[in-house]
Amino acid sequence: MKPKTQLQWLGHSAFRIVSPDGKVIYIDPFLSKNPSTPEAFKKVDDADFILLTHGHDDHVGDTLAIAARTGAQVAGIVELIGLLQQEGLSVDQSIAFNKGGSIHFDDFSVTMVHANHSSSYKGAYAGDPAGLILSFDDDICIYHMGDTNIFSDLQLYGELYEPDVVLAPIGDHFTMGPEEAAYAVELIGAKIAIPMHYGTWEPIAADPKEFQYFAEENEDIIVIIPEVGKEIF
Numbered sequence: 001m002k003p004k005t006q007l008q009w010l011g012h013s014a015f016r017i018v019s020p021d022g023k024v025i026y027i028d029p030f031l032s033k034n035p036s037t038p039e040a041f042k043k044v045d046d047a048d049f050i051l052l053t054h055g056h057d058d059h060v061g062d063t064l065a066i067a068a069r070t071g072a073q074v075a076g077i078v079e080l081i082g083l084l085q086q087e088g089l090s091v092d093q094s095i096a097f098n099k100g101g102s103i104h105f106d107d108f109s110v111t112m113v114h115a116n117h118s119s120s121y122k123g124a125y126a127g128d129p130a131g132l133i134l135s136f137d138d139d140i141c142i143y144h145m146g147d148t149n150i151f152s153d154l155q156l157y158g159e160l161y162e163p164d165v166v167l168a169p170i171g172d173h174f175t176m177g178p179e180e181a182a183y184a185v186e187l188i189g190a191k192i193a194i195p196m197h198y199g200t201w202e203p204i205a206a207d208p209k210e211f212q213y214f215a216e217e218n219e220d221i222i223v224i225i226p227e228v229g230k231e232i233f
Helices: 063-070 078-086 153-161 178-188 208-215
Strands: 006-009 015-018 024-027 049-051 073-077 094-097 102-104 108-114 130-136 141-144 165-169 192-196
Touching: 049 063, 073 078, 078 094, 094 102, 108 153, 130 153, 141 153, 153 178, 165 178, 178 192, 178 208, 192 208
Parallel strands: 024 049, 049 073, 073 094, 141 165, 165 192
Antiparallel strands: 006 015, 015 024, 102 108, 108 130, 130 141
16 A cells, blocks of 8 residues: 655655645755755755754755745754754744654654764754654654664664664765665664665765665565655655
């Protein structure tokens, strides 16, 4: 059965999701300065929520501009949200939470989990990096891993949250490479794996087909290699 939730990859780690009730969600909206984002998606005029995994420029991206233009609520770890408020993000649009915590909206919830990486915003400590697990009511569960390498808690996250889809960084250099990412997906146990955080610049010019080769050695995993700007489902 096709999910009611809609998912698009916008390049790097940026995704646009439309919930079954029509809420527009952006994750890590690095768009206007992203060389892999098509021109049509570089400016956002419609957003209800922006979800952030960590404070690096290639993830926070256009958050403040989108929030100012659309009135979207911005959710992320406490320290990062505090720094964005200093940059002009309205308190009324801010949702600060932390690892293990969940926030609930009309037809979906978001749980923050660990990611094994680093995080800063304009040189300041921006809290820990995180992954985000989005559970849509009576529909699918999507796990955006953020920037990370492999760690054993991924198996626990798979058992606890049972994600249907995992968005996995494969670019190497700053995150996992294709083989390590494939093993991480296997630990999580999701049925569908979608590679991200690759191909933006030369240091992360990984081959998604290599990730597909390693991941699909497990017959229970299907890899979807996304096309930037096209609906995945």
